[in-house]
Amino acid sequence: MSGGNSLGRRAIAEAVGTFFLVLIGPGAAMVNAHSDGAVSHPGVALAFAFVITGMVYALGHISGAHLNPAVTLAFLSARRFPARDVLAYVGAQCAGATAAAFTLRWLLGGVGDYGATLPAIGVARGFVVELLLSFALMLVIMAVATDKRVAEGFAGIAVGLTIGFCAMMGGPLTGASMNPARSLGPAISGGIWEGHWIYWAAPILGMFIAAQLYEFLRPAGPEHVAPEADLGPAGPIRTR
Incomplete structure (x- = not known):
């Protein structure tokens, strides 16, 4: 891990960021269940929005x-993230999410289904909801990360707000996961696997479509395209 912003350091950052995403987001949902609705559904949605905003600016x-493994794979599909780093990123994201889920289980027990995401409207409709919300999220990420015309410095706010409005609408329907790691951690800690496959398939497919669509919609020409580099929602990753 010596020298520059190595893959090891970046993987640790992904694990830490995803840990706090799950600790605060699903954690807020569990606290809401534990306290008879003291947090409220809008409060849970805001918790997701705020923690994502903070982690984007911090990391x-x-x-x-x-x-989010689906974000990593979508960047890969758009040739904006190297295949050699995908396994480390996805592994770190899943490890961070799982560690947070077990922390929540120790803190709060099994309230709120351990923070697990469950399709309350059936698997087929749940798949569509997760696909559409994931599409919207990745469309925003592609804009703020890859398009020079978007004002700099607002990526965290844009992504956080998108997570928030998606959670506001989709939370009661599917949990508004949009993130395989976010769903995997609580599924492991609580042993709850109902409809779990949609929380992998729908975000990955939705974000893949969004990434390809944004590349198509963007006018041709280097003046519109961020430099080819390893990317995240905040733009190029500083590897040196």
Whole structure:
């Protein structure tokens, strides 16, 4: 791990960021269940929005703050992230999410289904909801990360707000995961696997489509495209 912003350091940043994403987001949902609704559904949505905003600003310049295997794979599909780093990123994200989920289990027990995401509207409709929300999230990420025309410095706010409005609408329906790691951690800690496959398939597919669509929508020409580099929502990752 010596020298520059190595893959090891970036993977640790991804694990830490995803740990706090799960600790605060699903944690808020569990506290809400534990306290008879004291946090409220809007409060849970805001918790997700705030923690993502904070982690993007804290870690975006280190690892890109993907904090989500589907985001990593979508950047890979758009040729904006190297295949050699994907396994380390996804492994770190899943490890961080799982560690947070077990921390929440120790703190709060099994309230709120351990923070697990469950399709309350059935698997088929749940798949569509997760796909659409994931599409919206990645569309925003592609804009702030890859397009020179977007004002700099607002990536964390844009991504955080997107997470927030998606959670506000989709939380009661599917948990508004949009993130395989976020769903995996509580599934492991609570042993709850109902409809779990949609929380991998739908975000990955939705974000893949969004990444390809944004590349198509963007006008041709280098004046519109961020430099080819390893990317995250906050833009190029500083590897040196």
